[in-house]
Each structure stands twice: as structure tokens, then as C-alpha cells.
Amino acid sequence: MFKLLKKALQVGEATVEYPFKPLEVAPGFRGKPIYNFQQCIACGACAIACPANAITMDYNLEKGIKSWKVFYGRCIFCGRCEEVCPTGAITLSPDFELAATAKEDLYCKADFRLTRCHLCGEYFVPAKELEYILAALEQAGQPGSASHITRQVMEVCPQCKRRQGIKTAVKSLPRAVGQQQGRG
Amino acid sequence: MSFSSQMKRGKKYPDALKDKFGTAVILEETYQTPEQLTITVDRNNLPDVVTELYYGHNGWLSNMIGNDERSINGCYALYYILSMEGNQNPQDNMWVTVKTLIPENDPQFPSVTPRVPAAVWYEREVRDMFGLEPEGIPDARRLVLPDDWPDNLYPLRKDAMDYRYRPESVEEKYDFIEVEGEGIVEVPLGPLHITSDEPGHFRLFVDGEYIVDADYRLFYIHRGMEKTAENRMDYDQVNFLAERVCGICGYTHSVAYSAAVESANGIEVPLRAQYIRTILLEVERLHSHFLNLGLAAHLVGFDSGFMHFFRVREKAMKMAEILTGGRKTYGMNLVGGVRRDILKEERDQILRLITELRKELDELLDILINTPNFLMRTRGVGKLERDVARDFSPVGPNMRGSGYARDNRADHPFAAYDRVPWEVVSKDGCDVLSRELVRAGELYQAFNIIERCLQEMPPGPILVEGFSYKPYTYALGATEAPRGENVHWVMTGDNQKLYRWRARAATYNNWPSLRYMFRGNAISDAPLIVASLDPCYSCTERVTVVDVRKKNVKTVSYNELENYCRERKYSPLKL
């Protein structure tokens, strides 16, 4: 009993004053994923990797919109989205105070314009994703003159490509396209 | 597979079986890894072969898997996994899986339970989930499926249902055992638990203040994770689901899961990743054991001790935060390694915390052990006798408190456990005290393991990539969680998804023998006994007490029983 008392005196106050004082977390803490619309190209890699299905993507082919959505209520803060995102558009923050009074406050949404296939006229790819890929190809050393040919090839939807004969389509693509697809 | 035939272990086991039952008994022998052998036998020989390995060659039942392989070979299959231990040279220990095929049009097999009691839960589960009937099983009640689940709907059959399907409920029925005798009272405990906050229903049969027998019904919150994984998740995603098996020892499930996938596909995990996994597993053991020791103090009415254990435990949580970015050791594994390296500053911080923890633990244990009430309340209470333990294959501190030095980390070394020195802790009091002392001893071992791993881990990559998954290969992965071994089994599919995933958590092997641990104890010790298992089930608020002498039944709230356990005054049975 005496030992215990001594211990208690020696420890003093063990609790912290949270929530009246901020609580410090370790560097590299995995909290709320923060989304940056400017950088996002709507590629959907995060939605595929997310084990909890917190991030989802929907198409509206009538209106030509692809929407990105995260529901923080489902998020498990694993950081897989951050890991697979090619543009750094989603990163985990140290913020762990996510309580909200309304469910709607736990969503973050974004809509993206889709580009039409220049053969059949159907919507199929987010404009930003297309631009991103073209820019990446140019950086990878695609000579400027060929680039509008690449654009023409890229603006064809998969169905049309298949119709055209998949082999010719693949042959006309530069090699770097294959390497764009990482693990995820 | 990428191992040579010299590396294969354990020829002696199939040889011994052939000697005893004739060479025809084994239809097929395949190695999944050098220490994982699967032998196929006819279903009629199943009880003989499992019994011989279990009792004749120091085997323990570590898992049993039912599988719907009709699309592969037209049959259902059962896999009884035995951990073969106790060899003089630990290098000779191995896993032997006894496989048998069951034709679709005759879904039954001779039950192993009458000869190896440890099989009871597994066989009841396989009956629920696949509709395979264990002929001659002494306890043919449902285990996993809810009481209002329709008959003839077997969720894990591939053609049975989508994972989102929720059938209409049917009329409930569940027969708790009945104990006849003069003066026996029935005490229902649950459906909500004693120390955990999950549902389970306990029925204690008491004579006056003493428990004569017990029965329980669990699985009230079965989540159907295996089905979900098979239906909608890819191999990497299942890691994150596997950790949600438990809110305390989650990481160990993701390690067991990835190890199973890695073994099945011959994926070699880099050494540095193995060290990191080991460190995180031990950090998990730290916070888990601190928690359980704290709870034990709480249940014997020593609340200031409880507070101190929780205060000190916070340092272990801090370690997890530093190493993984979350207070729990979640989210660190992928198939092929880990996702986050340990940097130098982090290593130094952890080493400092270990030094502090060691000193704090010395002081706390000194105080706890010198609290007369603690020894008095835990010594000789909730005995898990050695022969009961032999029959039911319990695991973890529960087992090591009964004099068996069974520990997966030593028996089947995984991660980096065979690269750093440490010792298996066991005690032979068979009681609550022994189990708590085992945990205390393991905390010190964990300190050492973490320190050594941090100091010795080699540089290098932490994740391999670029491997491919081979369809329909299978293997098991095992870890020693704070509560005992976790054994996962996987079979890969041909669509980047698992064909079958079976996760067996430690406590699953500890429940069936609990009934024997209750017998002869005072009812006020029941919460303490359950807590000493450190159970992991979803917790219970009520207890049914059946008085066998007065023949009356009373339901007690968990709070009442817990208070009675702590104060030992105002018996809720007398009110």
C-alpha cells in the first residue's frame, strides 16, 4: 500500500488536458485523408486500392461526368489512397478529430468532365486524366510532331479501339504507355 | 515451388501412418512449403489418422477448414491442420494437414470429435457453413449461425448466396444443455460479456455458490468476413480486413494472412520486413498484456493497480503510434512485406520507451504481487488441468499457464523469431495466477525481442513486388498472438481474389475447454476466470444462473456479477 502511494505521488498527474489543450501526435500520424481537387485527375486508382470502399467513383455517361467521393465514416486511415495516387492529390493529415453532427459533413465530393470519343461520340475518359497522360508521354520524350497523332489515338474509347482492331491500336502507341500502369 | 526435396521435413509422420494403417492409407502427399505437408486420406480413415497424429505423435489441432471445391474437383474438402511439436530438434517440428474429399451427393463424414475433443467447434462450424454432416458428433447444435437462420442455407457454399444477402429469419431454437440434479441453479451470463464488450451468452449451473457446469453460446456478431473477402476484395485489401478480426491483436492476423499467401505462392519476404513484422508483433503483445494485467487487477478489486497498468500501457500505445502512424498497429502489411520503414529517430525513441517501460513494470509487478488480495483471489482458481488441455488444444498464456511450453514463435519460427534470442515462458499452476504470471514474463521477453530486432535489423528493401499469384494453390500462415496462435489458411483463386480464406483466432481454441475451467469454482470468480483467458469475442452483459438444488433460474446483469467479483459481498443470487 505504501509503495503504491509513493508511486502515485511520484507520477503526479497522468492525464492530459485534452480537449482543452491540443493533443500532439507522432510525426507520420495517419489521420483524415485530405483531397486536393486541383491535382486530382480522376484516375480512380485510390478507389480501387481503398480496402474499406471509402472512396468510390461514379460515372454519369448522360451528363458526361465522373464523380469522385470519399466518405470519412468508412475510412480506416490506412493510407493506401495516398500510396497509389499518381499525382499526390490525396494525402493523410494528422487531423484525427472527425466527429460531425450530420452525416453529410463526412463526405467530400468532386465532379470531373468527361471527354467524348471522337469516333462514336460517347463520353469515356476524364479530360484531366487524358491531359495528364499526354503530358506524361511528352515528358517521356515523345517528339512534338507525333503528339497530335497520339492524342487522336488516345481520344478513341476502348470499344471503338476494339472495333478498329486492337492490334493496330496497340502498335501505334509508344512504349511508355505500358509503363504508366504501376501496382495497385 | 522453389525448395528442394532435401529441405522437406517430417517424412517420419507419413511413414509412421503407413506402418500403422498400411501404405494404402495415404492417397496423396504434397508439400506446400518445406514445413507444410498435406496428406490426403479417405474420409473413412479420417478419425484414425487424425487421432494417431494427435495422440501418437504429439500433434495439436490448430485449424480445420471446410472448402467447397466442387468447381475444381467435384467435391467438398476438409483440411485438419495439426501442429506437430515436441521434437528434440525444433527443426523437425512441422505442420501436417490431413485432407479428405467429400462427394457432393453424400455430404457427410465420420466425426473426429469423439476421439479428439479439440475438433468439436471446427466440426460444428463446418456443418453450419457447408452443410457437411459430422456423423457421430456428440454436440450437434449450431455454433456459428444464428438461431433464426433458415435450415439448408449454407453461407460458404459457393452457390449458396451473395455476401450481402440477408435471409428472412425463421423461428428461433437453441437447446442449452440441461444439468439435472438436486439444488442446481442456472445462471445466465450474457448475451452481452463479462470483461469484453461483445455479446456471448453464458449459462452457469450452480449449487449454492459453486459452479457445477457451464454452457455458452457465442458468435452473436459473426461478421461474415471470410465470405466478404472471397467475394469482393483483392489479395492486398484482405490484409486490412484481417486486422479487423480483433481490436487488440489485429496486426498478428494480417501477418498470419500474408504469411499464408506468401507461402502458397512462394513469395520471399525481405529480411528487413521480417524484423519489422517481429517488432510490431511484440509491440502489440505489450499493449495487450498490459491491458489484461490491468483488468485482472480491476477484477480483484484493486483499482489503483488497474489505473497504473493503463497509465504505463500508454507508452506501448505511443510506440505503435511512432512506428505505424496509428495508436493501433494497423495498416502495415502488404503481401510481400511491410509498408513503412523504421527510421533512426524512431528507433531511438522506441529504445528509450522500452527502458522506461521495463522500470515501470518492475515496480508495478512488485506492487501487484505484494497485494495479498491478488494472490488469494487468483491462486488455484479457474484451473485448466493438464489432461483437459491435452484434449482441447488450447493456446497462448492459457496453455502456458498449465505447464505446456507451446508457443508458435518457438515451435514454428516465423518472421525473425529464430534470429534473436528469447525464451518461452511457462508456469505450471494451471490457474489464473499462472496465466497472469506468464503474461508478465512475456512482457520482459517482448522488451528484449524489440530491442534486439531494432539493433540488429539489416538494411535493405521492405517489400517485394512483381510476383504473380498462382491459382488454386493453398498454404497456412501462423503467428503467436498475445492470446495464442492464430492460424490462417488461404487458397488462391483465378480472378485476383481468394478462393477460400479461413481465419482462426486464438480464442477459438480456448473456448471449448472453458467449461472445465469453471467447474468447482465460486460464481464470484467467473468473471475473473473468463478474463484470464483474455477472451476475444464480441462481450456479454448477462449471466443465467441455474440453481440445481432450488431449481430456479435467474438472470443477473453483468455489472452485478462484476461487482460481486470485485467486492465479494451482496451476492446477486440472494437478492
Ligand code: SF4
Ligand atoms: S486512408 Fe485507406 S480507407 Fe481511408 S480513404 Fe484512403 S485508402 Fe480508403
Ligand code: SF4
Ligand atoms: S488516385 Fe489520386 S488522382 Fe487518381 S482519382 Fe484518386 S486522388 Fe484522384
